[in-house]
Amino acid sequence: MGMISRVRGRIRSDSFSKFPLIKSEDKIANIVWLLSLVLLLPYWAPRGLLLALGGAWLMAAYTCLVLPVLISANYRYPARWYPSVVKFAQESARRMRAPVRKVLRVVKAAYAPLDRVEKFFLQMNNLSTMLSQLLIFTACDRLLVSQGRLTSLYSLMFYNVVTYSVSYVREICTKEDWSPYVNVTRHSRVKHLAMSATKIVLEWTKAVTFIVTITFILLTLGLEQGLEHYRPNALYTIITGIYYFLSEKTFLELGPVGLAGLKLERLEGMEAIYFGVWARGITTALAVPLVPALAWYERWRMATLVLYLCVFVHGRHRLGEALLKLKEARGSLARFRRATPEELATLEDVCAVCLGTMRSARVTPCAHFFHADCLRRCLAASDRCPICVRPYVFC
Template sequence: MMSHKDTIYSFLVVPMMVFTDYYNRVKDLKCISNRINELWPPIGATLVNFLRKVYEPVDRVEKAFFNLKNLGVMFNQICFFMICDQVLVPGQKVTCLYTLMFYNVLAYCVAYIRELIEKEDWSPYVKMTDHTNIKHLAMSATKIVLEWTKAVTFIITLVFMLLVFGLETGLDNYKPSISYVIVTFLYYMITEKVFAELIFSLINYLQIAAFENMEALWIPVLFQIGTIATSFTLVLPLLVWGPYRVALLGFYVNVYLRFKDSYTSTIKELTSERALISPYRFATSEELGTFEDVCAVCLNPMKLARITPCHHIFHGDCLRKWVKTSNNCPICKRELKFD
């Protein structure tokens, strides 16, 4: 049996001893933590510099890869189509190669037709100068051979495609699903130069007000974000269930490298250009009606406009180009500054 003194000791003295020991341990931990915080800045800086030096050769290779535009796009497409093979049509190993070949043939046909439509000089001859009728025999012969070669190649390619898809010859092992065709073709369209230019021309023709006449800056960013988001969506299940080699390759090439390329080029450019007009608010519909919906710089109608501190309105793109060369309003010449 515990005595009265033992009970008092247990309920008063022992908790105080435990608390004192706990307080000393916490104090020691705080000292250790403070010491780590004192040592971390130089350790962290050393670690960052080490990792930066290790990554420098890889960074140079990646930048060289970015400069190889056509080769980089083709490799990117192959990796994406390989991912689609694993996710959308599992078990078909060569579907990506067949599909990419067909899409490339289609792109060549579209490019040739576009060249014929936009062609202005149909003469098979090349003149010595612009102001003479004397023909340059060697260059004329070269031009004739090239034009006929492209025409014959186009005809043969078109006939081959019609035979393949019409007779279904040699397509026994090629069974792409509808989802596979839709996803791969949309990805191919926004990454292949021929189709991307056609899409850009269409969007530019529509004159969507939200772009503020800055389609040349917005469209590449939207294309890049679309390809990155699509690639990440398809790579994610592969990172969980495999095959991991294809998943890691796709994540590195189609997500990481594409994001790095877009961030250092298109996204950074769009951000810096939009920063020039971000201080200027959008004009209301009443303000647009007051100023007759006409931009004072380009004299074109406005559906969406920016207003300056001196209450003059302009297209966002017109104002962006103006403030890059002058800090004064193009109408009243007042300094474009905010109070």
């Protein structure tokens, strides 16, 4: 019995002490890691297991319920090798920084000719806008319309007619000279016969074209013939309508006017700049989810075109230019403080630049009040106060 007791004691003291005990938190971390692998398996199934079982709604619900739980669980119980992996990744990134910079320089030099082509293409505003609209409409046609492959063309034609009608009505509302005659010179009363006849014919042609267009659209919408291939749904109409109206030049010019009617003081009279950023951002954001959706249905060429033209080119140049303008506007006004409501209430004055009432204003170091947009335009021409012509001195 004594020998058995000594053997047991030696085994307990020597053998088992060589194996470190696994802590409970490490066990939980390993279990969480393994469960994460198991719960992420449906994303790796061919063509999507969840999509095959319940469609996109089941996939979205599963993602919203499972992914936050997995992220929080791995954050709460991280495995021991997580910090090592993070440290290795940081060290690798530090070592690869210099080679990556060299590669980026080479890529930038090789991409320079294509960049010039992109800028030249965007300078042809009507053509580039029409191609981007056609791509988005065609992509929505392939994804959201099961039948009727001509839906995109019908929709684009309908939106173009709406744009033409709006621009014509806008021209009539903003027209100041209703005289059908054209004078020989600006201050002369002698009528130019040929130019007057051309102007009359042109105005009547516009009016007749407008009436015929509206009549044709009403007849087309009222008759079922000719619309058998036009079968848009609500989501298709919302996406294409928003993209078209936020990318078309006519509505880009009317948008700031409507936004100015809201009289939002936070915009400080820079509605055109803010609306440009919002319009470019929304159109780019609408094009982004179409790329993986087209790739999912193996429409690689369409996905590549949308990614390059509607996301990369328009996002990089047009959205980038709009953001740069907004940044410059904010940067030029950052030195001037906002006027308080008490100062505006006791001021009872108008802006010296535009002679408009001031609901919001910026204050110069020489204690003069201006609209933010008016002051920004003055700063573009001179760095002196428009009233006292003194240079701005900031303490």
